[in-house]
Amino acid sequence: MKTEKITTDILIIGGGTAGCYAALTASERSDAKILICEKAHIKRSGCLAAGVNALNAYITEGRTPQDYVDYAKKDADGIVRDDLLYTMSERLNSVTARLEELGLVILKDENGKYVARGNRNLKINGENIKPLLAGAVEALPNVTVLNRVNIIDFSVSDNKIHGAFGIGIENDTFYVIEAKAVIIATGGAAGLYKPNNPGFSRHKMWYPPFNTGAGYAMGIRHGAEMTTFEMRFIALRCKDTIAPTGTLAQGAGAKQINSLGEVYETKYGLTTSERVYGTVNENLEGRGPCYLRTEGISAGQEESLFKAYLNMAPSQTLKWCESGAPSKYNVEIEGTEPYIVGGHTASGYWVDTHRATTIRGLFAAGDVAGGCPQKYVTGALAEGEIAAESAAEYIAGTIGEPIDDGEITAHIAEIERFTAKDSSDFTTEQLEEAMQTVMDSYAGGIKTNYRFNEKQLTIADMKIKQLLELSENLHAEDFQELMYIYELRERLAVCRSVIAHLKARRETRWHSFAENLDYPEKDNEGWRKYVNSRMENGEIKIILRELTEEGQRLYEHSN
Amino acid sequence: MSIAIDREKCIGCGKCRDVCPGTLIKIDAVKKAYIKYPKDCWGCTSCVKECPVYAIRFYLGADMGGLGSRLHIEKADGLLHWIIEKPDGNVSEIVTNPKESNKY
Numbered sequence: 001m002k003t004e005k006i007t008t009d010i011l012i013i014g015g016g017t018a019g020c021y022a023a024l025t026a027s028e029r030s031d032a033k034i035l036i037c038e039k040a041h042i043k044r045s046g047c048l049a050a051g052v053n054a055l056n057a058y059i060t061e062g063r064t065p066q067d068y069v070d071y072a073k074k075d076a077d078g079i080v081r082d083d084l085l086y087t088m089s090e091r092l093n094s095v096t097a098r099l100e101e102l103g104l105v106i107l108k109d110e111n112g113k114y115v116a117r118g119n120r121n122l123k124i125n126g127e128n129i130k131p132l133l134a135g136a137v138e139a140l141p142n143v144t145v146l147n148r149v150n151i152i153d154f155s156v157s158d159n160k161i162h163g164a165f166g167i168g169i170e171n172d173t174f175y176v177i178e179a180k181a182v183i184i185a186t187g188g189a190a191g192l193y194k195p196n197n198p199g200f201s202r203h204k205m206w207y208p209p210f211n212t213g214a215g216y217a218m219g220i221r222h223g224a225e226m227t228t229f230e231m232r233f234i235a236l237r238c239k240d241t242i243a244p245t246g247t248l249a250q251g252a253g254a255k256q257i258n259s260l261g262e263v264y265e266t267k268y269g270l271t272t273s274e275r276v277y278g279t280v281n282e283n284l285e286g287r288g289p290c291y292l293r294t295e296g297i298s299a300g301q302e303e304s305l306f307k308a309y310l311n312m313a314p315s316q317t318l319k320w321c322e323s324g325a326p327s328k329y330n331v332e333i334e335g336t337e338p339y340i341v342g343g344h345t346a347s348g349y350w351v352d353t354h355r356a357t358t359i360r361g362l363f364a365a366g367d368v369a370g371g372c373p374q375k376y377v378t379g380a381l382a383e384g385e386i387a388a389e390s391a392a393e394y395i396a397g398t399i400g401e402p403i404d405d406g407e408i409t410a411h412i413a414e415i416e417r418f419t420a421k422d423s424s425d426f427t428t429e430q431l432e433e434a435m436q437t438v439m440d441s442y443a444g445g446i447k448t449n450y451r452f453n454e455k456q457l458t459i460a461d462m463k464i465k466q467l468l469e470l471s472e473n474l475h476a477e478d479f480q481e482l483m484y485i486y487e488l489r490e491r492l493a494v495c496r497s498v499i500a501h502l503k504a505r506r507e508t509r510w511h512s513f514a515e516n517l518d519y520p521e522k523d524n525e526g527w528r529k530y531v532n533s534r535m536e537n538g539e540i541k542i543i544l545r546e547l548t549e550e551g552q553r554l555y556e557h558s559n
Numbered sequence: 560m561s562i563a564i565d566r567e568k569c570i571g572c573g574k575c576r577d578v579c580p581g582t583l584i585k586i587d588a589v590k591k592a593y594i595k596y597p598k599d600c601w602g603c604t605s606c607v608k609e610c611p612v613y614a615i616r617f618y619l620g621a622d623m624g625g626l627g628s629r630l631h632i633e634k635a636d637g638l639l640h641w642i643i644e645k646p647d648g649n650v651s652e653i654v655t656n657p658k659e660s661n662k663y
């Protein structure tokens with residue numbers, strides 16, 4: 001193992017959607033030295049790897065940013081931050097214009113105006129969206145990209161960040177990175193719960209299986225305040241391929257029907273969680289399976305669907321080609337395992353309006369940042385921009401401090417322990433499966449139709465703690481396996497927080513997302529509140545906070 | 560779901576390895592690419608799009624209803640040719656134009 005020390009002004013962890021855009025912004029607005037550390041390769045890493053099918057967040061003609069805030073707030077039944085949603089919404093259209101400049105193809109009418117899909121979406125060809133972003137970043141003179149460097153920990157003292165530690169998974173190198181400011185943009189967490197296809201195709205999940213919650217876990221470990229981990233995201237997806245359904249529902253206008261052919265969506269409500277809940281319930285009451293009604297669509301519509309899916313989720317088109325086309329068969333749908341994703345629901349870092357976390361010098365953007373759901377691609381870009389502006393401003397008044405030698409030695413010792421002789425019967429893979437089984441059975445996974453009670457959560461917490469202890473003795477043959485150990489430990493840390501948050505919210509505000517059988521009703525008197533948490537002396541402390549005022553534009557951290 | 564790499568065709572350029580978002584592909588001692596962790600493939604097809612000699616095929620696992628068809632992508636005249644080979648020998652092709660927006 002080699003050790004390499006690097007000093008930079010702004011460190012961006014995760015070169016995905018938000019991270020790449022943060023680099024573009026910081027490079028244009030400052031002359032700071034910028035470093036991106038990316039566990040994969042920025043050309044195709046993260047959510048955008050296969051492409052996306054639409055820009056889901058855009059202020060279409062005749063609408064205002066406030067309309068977007070109102071929509072997202074309603075979908076989350078009030079538990080959002082007005083200031084975060086508004087400051088994001090204000091920028092959705094300017095980041096879209098920038099994407100178009102970079103080469104993204106957006107559908108326009110004969111007058112050159114964007115064609116909207118519904119009230120908030122734009123139609124695009126998003127197959128190459130990530131190579132476009134990555135290409136723009138690679139052309140910047142003051143940005144360095146370290147691909148295949150997985151960040152494993154922050155360096156924090158006195159609640160101020162000094163940099164981070166990473167492992168080069170293909171070059172056996174331990175990295176010590178000193179930075180004046182850090183932007184965390186590692187996305188959300190998949191793989192906490194047993195997935196839909198737990199066997200050979202275990203990674204055929206909707207959210208990238210390589211986004212393992214590193215950003216959440218590192219923040220939790222260093223006492224950052226986190227919010228709304230109980231609002232899990234469960235996606236309604238095409239069965240088997242777990243491909244997105246928006247293209248069928250919004251694009252081709254397909255309705256959700258049960259096996260009797262009845263349209264059931266209106267029965268349960270149209271919020272994201274109600275659509276999942278309705279599907280679960282139709283199955284439970286014997287009217288499954290459920291479908292999106294595509295039978296009878298025209299040959300032209302079918303061809304457009306084939307192409308749209310190739311540009312985003314190619315396995316769905318392959319499935320149609322080998323198992324039957326959507327014009328002949330309705331598309332079966334199912335709920336996924338729960339994910340923690342701050343860009344769809346509201347879980348993540350508790351940030352102020354400038355996207356500053358509660359750790360000084362640490363800013364958060366994209367799926368890792370909380371309080372601001374329905375961000376999607378353009379919202380992640382907008383947050384990347386805001387975080388970069390804030391970081392650039394912050395470093396102007398900050399002197400970089402070196403990372404303490406003792407901290408470096410401790411991390412090297414930990415890596416040496418994991419790579420030393422094999423002394424455990426357990427493998428990382430075994431413990432990962434065990435974790436997923438625990439979450440599935442006791443913390444509201446697919447197995448229990450996403451439902452749970454307090455007793456089950458108590459069991460889940462005990463078992464996850466046991467797995468964390470067992471993970472201390474895991475063994476890695478090389479640095480890739482070492483990364484797998486860190487990923488497992490990150491997921492376990494996130495699981496603990498999810499369990500604590502699910503336990504704390506004693507009501508059922510969102511069906512399926514957080515369905516507590518001990519408290520099956522919504523309680524507006526008691527629970528129009530944010531459930532936040534902070535790790536203190538190894539225990540998760542729950543902090544309940546009052547909602548921001550209607551229309552509030554600024555929120556600052558107070559304590 | 561996963562990918563299969565044809566060793567005969569592979570010229571060892573490493574492009575598939577470079578781009579995989581899961582770091583799953585490796586190059587062996589005789590400069591041939593192989594997928595070290597087939598169960599960990601996300602199915603993004605990034606590697607398939609990179610391969611200059613079309614040595615990589617993408618397929619659906621049997622556990623997700625796969626029936627043995629294989630997909631690869633050829634690039635010509637600025638278009639993407641998505642070629643699906645069925646087990647019975649039938650081949651179908653869908654062409655997408657990166658400069659054209661999706662209709663849905």
Ligand SMILES: Cc1cc2nc3c(=O)[nH]c(=O)nc-3n(C[C@H](O)[C@H](O)[C@H](O)COP(=O)(O)OP(=O)(O)OC[C@H]3O[C@@H](n4cnc5c(N)ncnc54)[C@H](O)[C@@H]3O)c2cc1C
Nearest residue numbers: 014016017018039045046047053056151187366367376377
């Ligand atoms: C399959 C899919 C389809 C989608 N379709 C659409 C759509 O059609 N329209 C739309 O608007 N939105 C869509 N979304 C949502 C949107 O893509 C995401 O919300 C957004 O891209 C998230 O951006 P991010 O930067 O937070 O995460 P990402 O873009 O995933 O970036 C996170 C990055 O961090 C890296 N990373 C993680 N951990 C570490 C670590 N420890 N060290 C170093 N690097 C690390 C990852 O490799 C990755 O590159 C889709 C999402 C998915 C998953």
Ligand code: SF4
Nearest residue numbers: 579600601603604606
């Ligand atoms: S399809 Fe994607 S995840 Fe699978 S091996 Fe290829 S690049 Fe990696």
Ligand code: SF4
Nearest residue numbers: 569570572573575610
């Ligand atoms: S891209 Fe193709 S030719 Fe190049 S290493 Fe991979 S399989 Fe071999």
